[in-house]
Amino acid sequence: MNRRLAAVLVAVLAVLTVAPIASAQSASTLSDIRTGQHNGFSRVVLDLSGLPSEYRVSEVTGVSHCASGNPITVAGGGVQEILQVTVFGAAAHDDNGNLTYPGSRNFATPGLSNVRGVALTCDFEATLGVAVGYADPSSWHRVFTLTNPNRLVIDVGL
Known part of the structure; x- marks a missing residue:
């Protein structure tokens, strides 16, 4: 009986050591998009719960939704260039x-x-x-991160 109990305990412990433990949010989350005008440039700020692992920037003339592939027209009118x-x-x-x-x-x-204008594309x-x-x-444009609070900043110059 003791061997059987010991075997059950070993099996339970093995399951517990292999089972994943609940983890924190796996990705940084967006909570707000703020905009502001500064002397010589316009700023878009993405408020995030943490810093992103990486970001890439490209100038494009059109964008589409990443899942559907449907084109997205950025709101605002008069858009000549898009920073993706x-x-x-x-x-x-x-x-x-x-x-x-939200x-x-x-x-x-x-x-x-x-x-x-600003549009979420993905x-x-x-x-x-x-x-x-x-x-x-x-x-011109520049994109960079800041902390306390965490955010990704997008500046577009005049």
């Missing part, structure tokens, strides 16, 4: 599928001098896509 920012290790929803960013997925930015498999449409195709 792809953020890896980030999402606009939590691990249970609940939205963490705002608009495509909105105009009338208070900015160059940026006309929220799939910890990849978040953001398109920033602007009027002047010769504009």
Whole structure:
């Protein structure tokens, strides 16, 4: 009987050591998109729960939804160029599928001098896509992260 009890205990311990333990959110989550006009540039800020593992930036003339492939027209009118920012290790929803960013997925930015609109182009498999449409195709841009709080900053110059 003792051998049988010992075998059961060993089996239970083996299962417990192999079973995954509940983990924290697997991807950084988007909670807000803020915009602001500064002297010489327009700014778009993505508020995140943590810093993304990586991001890539490209200038494009059109964007589409990453899952469906359907074209997306960035709101705001007068868009001549689009800065497509792809953020890896980030999402606009939590691990249970609940939205963490309740705002608009495509909105105009009338208070900015160059940026006309912002659109989410992807929220799939910890990849978040953001398109920033602007009027002047010769504009400069910079993208960087900041902490306390965590955010990804997109500046588009005049």
